[in-house]
Amino acid sequence: MREYVLSVKVNNNIGVLARIGGLFSRRCFSIKSLNSAETEEENISRLTIVVAADIRSLEQIKNQLMKLYDVHEVRILDDAVTREHILIRAGKTSEDRHKIIEIANLYRAKPVDVGADSIMLELTGEPVKIDSFIDLLKPFGIIKMVRSGITALERD
Amino acid sequence: MILSGSDIIVECLLEQGADTVFGYPGGAVLNIYDSLYKYSDKIRHIITSHEQGACHAADGFARATGKTGVVIATSGPGATNLTTGLATAYMDSIPLVAITGNVSCNLLGLDSFQEVDITGVTIPITKHNFIVKDIADLADTLRLAFEIAGSGRKGPVLVDIPKDITAAKCEYKRDDISKAGEQPALNGELLDKVAELIARSEKPYIYAGGGVISSNAEDELKRFAELCDAPVSCSLMGQGAYDQTDRRYIGMLGMHGTVKAAAALNDCDLFIGIGTRFSDRVIGDPTVFGKNAKIIHIDIDPAEFNKNVEAYTAVQGDVKSVLGELCKRIAQKLNVWTDKMILMNFGEPVQRGTEEFPVTPQAVIEKLDELTDGRAVISTEVGQNQMWAAQYYKYRQPRSFISSGGLGTMGFGLGASLGAKVGCPDKTVVNIAGDGSFAMNLNELITASAHNIPIIEIVINNNVLGMVRQWQRLFYEKHFSQTTLDNRHIDYVKLGESFGIQTFVIAKTEDIEPVLKKALDISKTAPCMIEVKIDRDINVLPMIPAGKPVVDPITEIDLEA
Numbered sequence: 001m002r003e004y005v006l007s008v009k010v011n012n013n014i015g016v017l018a019r020i021g022g023l024f025s026r027r028c029f030s031i032k033s034l035n036s037a038e039t040e041e042e043n044i045s046r047l048t049i050v051v052a053a054d055i056r057s058l059e060q061i062k063n064q065l066m067k068l069y070d071v072h073e074v075r076i077l078d079d080a081v082t083r084e085h086i087l088i089r090a091g092k093t094s095e096d097r098h099k100i101i102e103i104a105n106l107y108r109a110k111p112v113d114v115g116a117d118s119i120m121l122e123l124t125g126e127p128v129k130i131d132s133f134i135d136l137l138k139p140f141g142i143i144k145m146v147r148s149g150i151t152a153l154e155r156d
Numbered sequence: 157m158i159l160s161g162s163d164i165i166v167e168c169l170l171e172q173g174a175d176t177v178f179g180y181p182g183g184a185v186l187n188i189y190d191s192l193y194k195y196s197d198k199i200r201h202i203i204t205s206h207e208q209g210a211c212h213a214a215d216g217f218a219r220a221t222g223k224t225g226v227v228i229a230t231s232g233p234g235a236t237n238l239t240t241g242l243a244t245a246y247m248d249s250i251p252l253v254a255i256t257g258n259v260s261c262n263l264l265g266l267d268s269f270q271e272v273d274i275t276g277v278t279i280p281i282t283k284h285n286f287i288v289k290d291i292a293d294l295a296d297t298l299r300l301a302f303e304i305a306g307s308g309r310k311g312p313v314l315v316d317i318p319k320d321i322t323a324a325k326c327e328y329k330r331d332d333i334s335k336a337g338e339q340p341a342l343n344g345e346l347l348d349k350v351a352e353l354i355a356r357s358e359k360p361y362i363y364a365g366g367g368v369i370s371s372n373a374e375d376e377l378k379r380f381a382e383l384c385d386a387p388v389s390c391s392l393m394g395q396g397a398y399d400q401t402d403r404r405y406i407g408m409l410g411m412h413g414t415v416k417a418a419a420a421l422n423d424c425d426l427f428i429g430i431g432t433r434f435s436d437r438v439i440g441d442p443t444v445f446g447k448n449a450k451i452i453h454i455d456i457d458p459a460e461f462n463k464n465v466e467a468y469t470a471v472q473g474d475v476k477s478v479l480g481e482l483c484k485r486i487a488q489k490l491n492v493w494t495d496k497m498i499l500m501n502f503g504e505p506v507q508r509g510t511e512e513f514p515v516t517p518q519a520v521i522e523k524l525d526e527l528t529d530g531r532a533v534i535s536t537e538v539g540q541n542q543m544w545a546a547q548y549y550k551y552r553q554p555r556s557f558i559s560s561g562g563l564g565t566m567g568f569g570l571g572a573s574l575g576a577k578v579g580c581p582d583k584t585v586v587n588i589a590g591d592g593s594f595a596m597n598l599n600e601l602i603t604a605s606a607h608n609i610p611i612i613e614i615v616i617n618n619n620v621l622g623m624v625r626q627w628q629r630l631f632y633e634k635h636f637s638q639t640t641l642d643n644r645h646i647d648y649v650k651l652g653e654s655f656g657i658q659t660f661v662i663a664k665t666e667d668i669e670p671v672l673k674k675a676l677d678i679s680k681t682a683p684c685m686i687e688v689k690i691d692r693d694i695n696v697l698p699m700i701p702a703g704k705p706v707v708d709p710i711t712e713i714d715l716e717a
Contacts, residue, residue, distance in 0.1 A: 014287070015275060022279050056462055063459035069284040069304060 001054050003032060005082060005152050008047040008065060009073040012038060016070045020047065023068065029053065029061050033149030044072070048151045075154065082152040084127045088145040090137045091118040103136050118143055157329075161291050162187035162322040165255065166195045168298040171330060174226045174253075176200045176217065176578055178210040182230025183270060184257030187322035202578065202607055205599035207234050209571035211241020213603075215250050216572030219558045220533055221579035222372065224251040224306050231258045232270030235316070236277065240565060243281040245312040247562025248393060249370060251305040252312035253298075254282075260320035261289055275316050283311030291324040299331065309457040310370055340456070342473045342481055350452055350469055351485035353426060359449075359493040360386040361424035363409055366393030366561070367431015367455055367475050369554040374398070376479035377430065384428075385489045387497050389417040391432055392546055395557035400550040401530065403498055409706075410438040412543045412696050415502040418706045421446055423493070428452045431475040434464040435562065441705045454478050505697040505711045513691040514665050517541070517616050520688050521548035523668050524586065524614075527676060532584040533558060535573040537593030538566045539623035541616050543696040545588040567596030573611045574603055584612070584679060591617040591641060598651075604683040605656045612675045613657075613685040615648060618692040626695045629713065640692075648687035659685040 010016050017036060024031050032050040039046045051061060058076065065074045091097050097119050104111060109123035123133055127150055134145070159167065165188055169177065180203055181189045192201050204210040207229045214225030225245075229238050235256040245252045259268040275285045284304050286297050294317070301313040354360055362384065368377050374397055381388050381404055388398045389409040398405055407414030409421060421427065427449040432438075434453075439445040445465055453460070453467035454475060461470040471478055507516035521544055524532070530550045535558040536542040542559055551557050558576055560568040573587035594615045604611055621639040628636050652659030658678060660671045671686055678684045698709030 015279070018276065019279055026280050060459065060463060063457075063461075067309075067457070067459055 001052055003050055003052050004058055005077040005080065005150060006047075006049045006051060006061070007075045007077050007080075007152060007154070008049060008071060009039070010045050010047060011070040011072070012043045012045040013070050016045070019068055019070060020065070023064055024061075027060070027064060029057060033147075035149040035151050048149070050150050077152050077154055080152045080154045082126060082150050083124055084130050084150050085122070085124045085148040086130050086133070086145060087112070087120060087122050088134065088137060089113070089118050089120040089143040090140045091143075092141050093117055096140045100137065100140055103133075107133050109133065157327070158325050159328040160187065160191070160322065161294055161317070161324050161326065162191040163194070164291075164295050164326065164328045165298065165317070165322065166191045166199060167328060167330065168295050169226060170195075170198060171299070171332065172224065172302045174199070174224065176202070177226040177228055178202050178204060178213040178217070178575065179228030180204060180207045180210055180230065180234060182234045182257065184231035184259060184319045185228060185234075185322070187319065188228060188255070188257065202574075202603070204571065204574075204603045206597070207237035208241055208567070209574075209597055209600040209603060211238045211252070211254065212244065212565075212568050212571030212597075213575035213578070214252055215241060215245045216535060216558050216575030217579040218245075218250050218252060218575075219572070220555050220576035222555060223579070224253055224302055225575065226253050226255070228255045229257070230270070231256060231274070232272045235272055235274035238314075239277060239281060242278055242312045242314065244560045244563045244565045244568055246281045246283065248366060248560065249310050250312065251310040253301050253305050254312060254314040256314060256316045257322070258287070258316050258318045261318045262320070264318060274314065278314050281312075282314050285314040285316065287316040287318070288321055289318065291321050291326040294321060294326065295328060295331070339474050339477060340472055342477060343471070346469070346471055347478070347481050347485060350471060351482060353450060353452065353469065354384055354428075354482075354486050354489070357426035358491060359424045360384050360426040360428060360489075360491065361420055361449065362386045362388045363391070363427060363429045363432060364388060364394040364397045365391040365430065365432025366397075368394055368397035369431075371431060371456070371475040372554070373431070373476035373479055374554045376476055376483065379483050380479045383483055383486050383488055385491045385494050386428070387420050387494055389413070389420070391435070391438055391561075392559065393561040394432065395546055395559075396551035396554045399552050401552060404494070406497060408546055410435075411440070411700050411702070412547065412698060413709075415504055415698050415709055415711060416497065416500070418698070418700070418709055419502055420497045422448065422707055423497075424449045426450050426452065428454070430454045430479070431456070433457075433460045436464065436702070439465055439706070440700050441703055444705045503711065507694055509665070510691045513689055515662055515668065515688060515690055516694060517544040517688070517690060518548050519665065520614070520616070520662065520668055520672070521545060521588070523672055525549045527669075527672055528584055532556070532586050533576050533580060535559065535569045535576060535585065535587045537569040537587070537589040538564045539590050539593060539621065540626070540696050541588050541590035541593065543623075544616070566593040569593065570597055570600045570613060573613070574600060574609050577609050577611045584676060586612045586614060589613060589615045590622060591615055591619060591646070592621045595644075595646075601652070601655045601657055601683075601685070608682060610679045610681060610683050612679045613683070614688060615685065616688045616690055617648070618690050618694065619644070620692045622692070622694075623696065625692070626713075629695075630701070648685065652685040657683050657685050659687065662686060662688045
């Protein structure tokens with residue numbers, strides 16, 4: 001069992017997410033993250049899905065997805081650029097805020113909203129980088145956060 | 157020309173050659189039924205007693221004819237009543253197009269009267285579904301629905317049409333369909349490899365599933381079996397894919413397959429599964445299934461490969477073309493083992509009656525086989541009746557065994573038999589039911605009578621839910637919980653006659669032949685029913701308990717134990 005990144009091209013039709021989500025749940029495949037948005041082609045979206053699977057169920061997931069009418073292409077990404085985006089608000093005191101800004105500078109995270117005690121930062125990077133960034137902010141108290149889930153594109 | 161949405165629907169059905177549809181009217185489909193009224197000289201609509209029955213009828217029509225079945229239902233409960241029928245068709249890969257009405261677009265999402273999100277409900281039980289919110293999309297959506305239902309691995313497609321779309325007007329141009337669906341390209345190298353495996357095999361075994369029937373590959377299968385000189389077994393869904401009077405046929409494989417089919421499975425060195433999904437009801441324990449054999453899996457749906465059973469080689473393609481190509485690549489074989497398997501007597505179990513109930517299902521079904529020369533269309537309900545119908549009738553041709561294999565839908569058979577008979581008016585159509593399944597959807601006897609659809613309904617009555625009772629006996633310490641039905645006191649003769657259906661009883665062995673003959677005679681012009689009284693403890697044998705290896709099937713159950 002390990003994590004795989006799937007890149008799935010779909011018709012941007014009503015209910016396409018329900019079809020894909022439903023397929024994962026009823027076939028007992030687990031989704032770690034899912035990101036969906038439009039592409040350069042009209043009415044086509046690209047989903048980046050991170051799944052935890054063994055090789056046999058990975059093959060099943062791919063084949064079952066391909067059977068959905070709205071799915072055009074399923075690629076299991078191997079050599080790809082993977083990125084994730086996070087918005088995170090942390091800090092309880094103004095002192096915290098300074099320390100948080102120091103960490104943000106190390107990671108080249110950008111402050112996007114500054115409150116009296118807390119600060120909201122944004123960061124884009126490899127998922128591991130995002131993980132370690134979150135870990136460093138934990139001692140200051142994370143108030144709220146949202147991760148985009150992985151987006152990925154194959155290298156040339 | 158400018159037509160209303162509902163006229164466009166009917167025109168599109170006619171484009172597809174769908175001149176018979178099953179359904180039930182209601183508020184949201186009033187416009188569609190008004191068009192059906194207008195087009196009644198071109199399209200036949202059969203109203204059933206219940207939408208479930210209509211869906212099973214469309215399904216039986218599709219299974220018997222090979223065409224795509226069509227069912228129409230209204231919004232809300234009409235639509236939800238289709239779900240069991242759609243799930244049944246989906247599990248068995250049967251091409252259906254279901255058209256449901258819905259509330260008008262401006263009322264969608266407001267919990268309006270008889271509104272249900274039927275596309276949401278049916279996502280997991282249809283191959284695909286649509287809701288049409290723009291009349292300009294209506295005709296092409298319906299055409300696409302038929303294309304999806306009838307191509308590749310077939311299946312049901314639902315099209316939900318809000319009422320205002322059926323009333324709106326739009327330009328319509330007839331579009332004659334091109335029938336040729338795209339076939340996946342075959343991999344020549346892989347076929348060479350399979351041919352090589354067959355050439356080297358000394359004990360090849362052919363196992364045919366429903367895919368052989370849906371791909372119309374019975375001739376190719378016959379030729380393939382001759383060339384391989386292999387014994388042939390069929391799954392439940394594959395009954396009829398291979399002529400069962402042929403010497404190479406060794407019976408059904410699976411939980412209630414023959415001892416011979418199971419023995420050959422364990423002894424073979426090459427297992428060729430064709431158009432099959434290796435259901436759990438066949439493979440038992442997947443870790444030891446065909447353990448001495450290399451498994452070749454041929455199917456149109458690659459998602460079936462390595463799903464339940466790991467294949468040594470998997471070939472994706474339409475079964476008909478794959479077998480055709482393989483036949484070109486293999487030289488005539490002659491296997492000593494095959495002859496040995498065919499000739500060996502494995503002591504298949506035989507049913508025995510009791511003093512009070514001397515008649516056995518085996519005796520009735522074998523007599524029916526004899527009297528119809530194995531050429532009737534047999535539909536079944538689910539449970540013991542289904543297994544007996546599969547075991548004791550010798551199917552000679554495809555599309556003659558109509559049964560809910562995957563979903564196991566009790567109440568399927570009667571509706572399905574009506575659809576089969578409407579689709580094949582020249583064939584004798586018999587539904588073999590148990591008393592439990594019969595009671596689930598007996599309302600469709602009304603349909604048989606009202607439309608004079610001359611099927612024969614055989615109710616094998618043991619006054620118990622026999623299959624469940626059998627499991628309770630074997631695995632639940634004979635706690636016959638809720639499976640004894642003898643307080644129902646149904647008078648089948650009165651029941652049938654109240655619907656205008658002549659009904660007979662078989663209670664003694666000597667009744668079997670005359671009653672069957674009489675029923676076959678009546679069924680030339682009118683439906684009829686037979687109640688067969690049997691003992692409650694005739695079990696379905698052989699039996700391999702669920703999840704257990706396909707070895708040493710149970711062939712006897714000690715009733716005293």
